[in-house]
Amino acid sequence: MLSFTARRAACSWPRSAAVPSARLFSMTARRGDFHFDTHHFVERLEREGLNRAQAEGIMTAMAEVIDESIRNMTSNMVTKAEQEKQHYTQQVDFAQIKSELQLMEKNDLAMLKAENDRLVNDIEKLKQRLREEITRTQAGVRLDLNLEKGRIREESSGQELKIKEIDTRIEQEIANLRTSIQASKATTLQYLVGIVTGCSALVMAYLRFRS
Incomplete structure (x- = not known):
């Protein structure tokens, strides 16, 4: 059974119309362009x-309708070449983005390494300055201690x-005192001897006078 479209086309087509040989040749030649047998x-x-x-x-009308429908459907579709081109463009963009990311990563790593090296150098410089400051401080403390020890030794010596001077003075005073005591003793003894001698002489004189 024919479809409604085929029957309508058959009714509207004149039965007595003749098809020129050129049209048949053209249709036969374009058979490869149709989408059906x-x-x-x-x-x-x-x-x-x-x-x-x-x-x-009817075949020509159907072919035109099908061709127009296919053109309408494919007008919004992407061809394989365009799809491959788009895919290639996406791959190129992805490769470029990947390259840029790798370059940014390398730059970031280089910057981090440079910053790390700079921090390490700064830390080493600070350590060196700290060691020098500690050495300088220790030298200053040693010098102060030595000076203080010298001052203490000088004070101790003084x-x-x-x-010693006080001891010498005390000994001299003691010696002088001893000398004074000895002199006083000698003077006292001499005085006592004189008194005893005088008394003895007086007693003897008195006894002699009485006898």
């Missing part, structure tokens, strides 16, 4: 009771000299 379709229409001209007219 036109020869088989024409034969089927003829088996349904249509003549050759009507069958070819105190010892003063103590």
Whole structure:
């Protein structure tokens, strides 16, 4: 059974119309451009009771409708070449982005390494300055300690000299006191001897005078 479109085309097509040989040749030559088997379709229409001209007219109309429908459908579709081009463009963009990311990563790593090296150098400089400051401070403390020790030794020496001087003075005073005591003793003894001698002389004189 024919479809409604085929029957309508058959009714509107004149049965007595003749198809020129040039049109048949053109249709035969363009058979490869159709999207279905036109020869088989024409034969089927003829088996349904249509003549050759009507069958070819319906086939041409159907081919145009199908071709227009396919063009309408494919107008918004991407061809394989465009898809491959888009895919290639995406790959190129992805490769470029990947290269840029790798370059940025290398730059960031280089910057981090440079910053790390700078920090290490700064830390080493600070350590060196700290060691120098500690050495300078230790030297200053040692110098102060040595000066303080020298001052203490000098003060101790001065105190010892003063103590020795005081001891010497005390010994001299003691010696002088002893000398004075000895002199006083000698004077007292001489005085006592004189008194005893005088008393003895007086007693003897008195005794002699009485006898």
